[in-house]
Amino acid sequence: MDKPIDNFWDLNLRELKQKLQDNGFEVHMAESAEAAKDVVLNDILPELKPKTVSWGGSLTLADTGLYEYLRDSDEYESLDTWDKNISNEEKHELRRQALLVDCFFTGTNAITEDGHLVNLDMIGNRVGAITFGPKNVIIFVSRNKLVPDLQRAMDRIKEFVAPVNSMRLDMQTPCIKTGYCMDCDSPKRICNVWTITEKSFPKGRIKVVLINDDMGF
Secondary structure, three states, rough: OOOHHHHHHHHHHHHHHHHHHHOOOOOEEEEEEHHHHHHHHHHHHHOOOOEEEEEEOOOOOOOOHHHHHHHHOOOOOEOOOOOOOOOOHHHHHHHHHHHOEEEEEEEOOOOEEEEEEEEEEEOOOOHHHHHHHOOEEEEEHHHHHHEEEEEHHHHHHHHHHHHHHHHOOOOOOHHHHOOOOOOOOOOOOOOOOEEEOOOOHHHHEEEEEOOOOOOOO
């Protein structure tokens, strides 16, 4: 058999797709970051016809190339919360405004085999948008985010995702020196707001793009 690892994950992701659909999520599958971008541009956005778009922090989203496309497109009004040329105050205000866009893009820190999304935020703008506000949410989920259950999801986030993201962002928290969560009181702590999304309400509001590749953290 060619590509046994990809085949293994394809079987698991197809099973996950059914669980997510049972939970009210709209689900699409893609074999790569580029394919995920094509799914959004060719299948999802033409149906939604959004006028306003924005996004929350996600390396998986960034790797698809959609950020640059949406930012530079004349077809959408984009609220660019990743703009490095604006002040923190301006970014904060854009994040508030992004809660009312037609379509919000982001990733997830973990997903369980039962089809539950698990996330941990510093500010809460990303998980806030997933929960309520934007008319539609598109979440990119790469295969390395899949874990058996809620406890493993939380362990993955605290033991791996949060320390690595703190290192990436140079947050000067204890975990960037120890390599594991210290449950710190640092002013730069990024572990503040948990969400567990068991179902999409209304049905189909959250669209999940499952990617058969390892991406992000």
